Amino acid sequence: MSDPSEATPQGRSVIHDLGYRPYTGQRLGAGAIARSLVVTGFRNAFGLGRSGRSKVLPFVLLGLNLLPALIVGGVMAFGGLDRLPIGYAEYASTTQVLLGVFVASQAPVLFSRDLRHGTIALYLARPLRSGAYALARWASLLAATLVFLVLPIVILYAVALLTELDVSDQTREAGIALGLAVLLALSLAGVSGVIASWSTRRGFAVVATIALLVVANGIVTVVQGISGEEGGRPVVGEVAGLFSPYSLYRGLMAAWTDADAPTPPSTTGMELAYVGVLVALSALCVGLLVARYRREATS
Amino acid sequence: MNRTIFRLSAQAVAGRRRGLVLLLIPVALLVLAVVIRLLTEGDVGVDATVGLGFSLALPLVSLLAATAVLGPEVDDGSIVYLLAKPVSRHVIAVSKFAAAWLTTMLLGAVPLAVAPFVLDASDPARAVALGVGGAVAGTAYTALFLGLAALTRHAVVVGLLYTLFWEGVLGSVLTGVRWLSVGAWGHQVAHALSSAVSDLRISSGYAVVAAVVVTVGTVWFTGDRLRSFTLRGDE
Numbered sequence: 166m167s168d169p170s171e172a173t174p175q176g177r178s179v180i181h182d183l184g185y186r187p188y189t190g191q192r193l194g195a196g197a198i199a200r201s202l203v204v205t206g207f208r209n210a211f212g213l214g215r216s217g218r219s220k221v222l223p224f225v226l227l228g229l230n231l232l233p234a235l236i237v238g239g240v241m242a243f244g245g246l247d248r249l250p251i252g253y254a255e256y257a258s259t260t261q262v263l264l265g266v267f268v269a270s271q272a273p274v275l276f277s278r279d280l281r282h283g284t285i286a287l288y289l290a291r292p293l294r295s296g297a298y299a300l301a302r303w304a305s306l307l308a309a310t311l312v313f314l315v316l317p318i319v320i321l322y323a324v325a326l327l328t329e330l331d332v333s334d335q336t337r338e339a340g341i342a343l344g345l346a347v348l349l350a351l352s353l354a355g356v357s358g359v360i361a362s363w364s365t366r367r368g369f370a371v372v373a374t375i376a377l378l379v380v381a382n383g384i385v386t387v388v389q390g391i392s393g394e395e396g397g398r399p400v401v402g403e404v405a406g407l408f409s410p411y412s413l414y415r416g417l418m419a420a421w422t423d424a425d426a427p428t429p430p431s432t433t434g435m436e437l438a439y440v441g442v443l444v445a446l447s448a449l450c451v452g453l454l455v456a457r458y459r460r461e462a463t464s
Numbered sequence: 465m466n467r468t469i470f471r472l473s474a475q476a477v478a479g480r481r482r483g484l485v486l487l488l489i490p491v492a493l494l495v496l497a498v499v500i501r502l503l504t505e506g507d508v509g510v511d512a513t514v515g516l517g518f519s520l521a522l523p524l525v526s527l528l529a530a531t532a533v534l535g536p537e538v539d540d541g542s543i544v545y546l547l548a549k550p551v552s553r554h555v556i557a558v559s560k561f562a563a564a565w566l567t568t569m570l571l572g573a574v575p576l577a578v579a580p581f582v583l584d585a586s587d588p589a590r591a592v593a594l595g596v597g598g599a600v601a602g603t604a605y606t607a608l609f610l611g612l613a614a615l616t617r618h619a620v621v622v623g624l625l626y627t628l629f630w631e632g633v634l635g636s637v638l639t640g641v642r643w644l645s646v647g648a649w650g651h652q653v654a655h656a657l658s659s660a661v662s663d664l665r666i667s668s669g670y671a672v673v674a675a676v677v678v679t680v681g682t683v684w685f686t687g688d689r690l691r692s693f694t695l696r697g698d699e
Contacts, residue, residue, distance in 0.1 A: 222618060229629070262628040270621045364481055368535045368620040372528050373485050375624055380489060383520050384496050387512040391504060401503075 198293045199301045206305025210271045211312075219274075226267045227313060230260050234317040238324040249325055253318050253342030254418040257349065258426075260317075261411050262379070264353070267313055268306070269374035272357035273367040275302045276454075281365040285461055295462035299362075299454040307354040314346040341421050345414060348443045352410040353378070355450025362457050381409035386427070393427040402428030403435055407442050414443075466551055466559045473533040473563035486528050486567065490575035493521045497579040510583045511662070514594055517576045518601065518647050523627040525572035526602050529564040530609035531620050534686075538617065541695055554687030561610055561683050568606045573598035593658035601650025604675040608646065611682030614689040642666060649675045 205214065211227075212220030237250055257264060279285040288298055318339055325335045356377065361370045385405050389412070392402035406412040406428065417439050419429030430436045477486070493516065500509040537543040546556065577595025581588060608626075612619040627647070635641040635648070642648035648664050649671035655661040656668035 222621060260633075262633055266621060266624050266628065269624075270618075366536055366539070368531050368539070369482055369485075369528075371620045371624070372524065372531070373481075375628075376485055376489060376524050376528075379628065380492060380516075380520055380524065383516045384492060387496060387500075387509060387516055390512055391500060391509050394508075 195292045195294065195297060198291055199297050202288075202293070202298070202301040203304045203308070206275050206302055207308045209274055210305060210309035223267065223271060226263055226270075227316075230263045230267070230313060231317055231320065233260065234320040234324075237321060241324050241328050246328075248330065249321060251321075252418075252422055252424050253321055253339050254345050254422050255424045256317050256321065256342075257314055257346060258411070258415055258418060258424075261382075264310075264313060265375055265378045265411075266371075268310055268353045268357045269371045269378070271309060272306055272354075272361035272374065273365075273370045275306050276358050276361035277365040277367055277370060280362060280461065285458075289462045295458040296455045299458040300451070303354060303358050303451060303454055306358055307350055310350040310354050311346065314350055315343065318342050318346065338422060345417055345421070348417070348440065349410060349414045351447035352413070352443050352450070355447045355454070356410065359450045359453045359457070362454060378409070378411065382411040385409045385412040389427040399428045399431070403430055406430070407438065410443065410446070413439050417443075465562060466555050469546070469551070469556055469559040470563050473560045474566070476536065477529050477532045477563060477567050479532070482528060482532050486525060486571055489521050489525055489528075490571045493517050493575050493579055494582065497582040501583050508583075510580050510590075513579050513583060514576070514661075517579055517594075518598065518651060519627075519632060522568075522572040522576060522598055522602055522650075523605050523623075523631075523647065526564070526568040526605035527609050527620065527623045527627070529567040529571075530606045531613045531623070533560040533564045534610060534613040535619060538613070538695075543693070544695060547690065547693060552687075553690040553693075554684070556690055557610070557614075557683055557687035561607060561686070564606045564610060565603060568602040569599060572602045587658075587660055590658045590660040593654045593656075593661055596657055597650040597652075597654025597661070599650075600653045600672070600675050601646050604646045604649065604678045607679040607682040607686075611685045611689075614686040614693075643670075646675070646678065 208214045211223045233251070234256065240246065240250065251259065279288065285298075289295055293301075322335060322339045325339075326332065357374045360374045360377065364370045364373060385408055388405040389402035392398050392400075392405070403416070406416045415426045416429050417436065418424050419426035420436050420439075430439050477483070493513070496516075497509075497513055500513065534543075537546065547553070573595055576598035577591045580594055581591035584590075605627075609619065609623045612623050616622060630641065631645045631647050635645055642664050643666060648666060651661065652664050652666045652668050652671040653675075655663050656671075
């Protein structure tokens, strides 16, 4: 079978020749399609390029997420503190509800709509492979999540530098927070993407994602709280921390910065296990996404 | 109350995937209670587990149930066939509320009574009190989320922001939020029935009245919204 995209300059198109002038410009390949899909997806995650009403939610969430950082900036400027009242890494842990709601509500925008309305067939009819489509969507969500996580860190860092805190200390702490943010974003984008592509009802996908993230975190917190008490067994809490992205983040945050959390990983092996679980979870979710869209392409 | 609408709504709630997640939340809570009971002694963890149930499990269950009876129908537009029937819109709203309410009671309020009983069987009065408190809060939550589902397509997200952000994050920073927090009303009712439940210092009369006003008001509002319903396209 010849490639239908190879319309020739001589006017012989492959399917029909109705005498119209064909497109004779340069044909861009799968790479260009994937790139533009990532950019469009990233914009769509914030409602850009969509209707005005769909911009409201992501920007309200983003605004609420940035508000504490701006308030910290004001306090730093007028209060004359000699350290940030909230750590860079601690910030995402404090606003995790907003982060969860953002990821959960914007994942269906990227993953559910094409599946529910059947427009996925149009994408897969192009030279783009189903796996590349899944990866492009995931990359968009990851980028949007990162923006959500990194912007407050940037604001806090700018505030710290402008109030002339120690540059090397602040840079080191902000760097650790950035690394943690990447790990958290990887896992959140993966989990919410898998759920959104599994259940194409938007409302349901949102609650299922939140239920998984927040309820798992709540259960882990209860277990950690009990095992971290006097006479408890902190090891139980450390192991329990492996079972939710938020508690993994919290554990690593407590291990790598001077922030507090119940039963942080106490050994290097446990820290490696925390990082390993986060990475493995993300990889597993990406694998599931690729498999999901491959099935869609072959069915 | 229309039995056919009630039956169809109940089926929508118990649908395959949604039913699964709905069931998972209380099961997770009870498994947690059993595990804590087996691994510790005394009444360790009652407060933490009950807090988890009140602040997360109950609102999530009622949110899932309340949006299940209205959300999908509005999303795919099939609600017009229901609205075209010669049934009062208020009857539709009440029937749908009944289906969601029953689910919330079974999967939200009952586990809230069972979990403390599993953790500490020596105080059944507290378990019953928490169950009643959960029933009060669950009723108001369900009605509130049903009203949201009739008001906006983003009912789920708005509902989540209300429970997790307003009641959860802001409620822990600004103590005055408890006066406008459905979960706190239920908690206060539980305290009025058993002094083993912590006191949130809202008058229990206010809590009951507020819950009733919210429930009746939002169910009526749902019917009223359905009376003048316009379908909008997907964004």
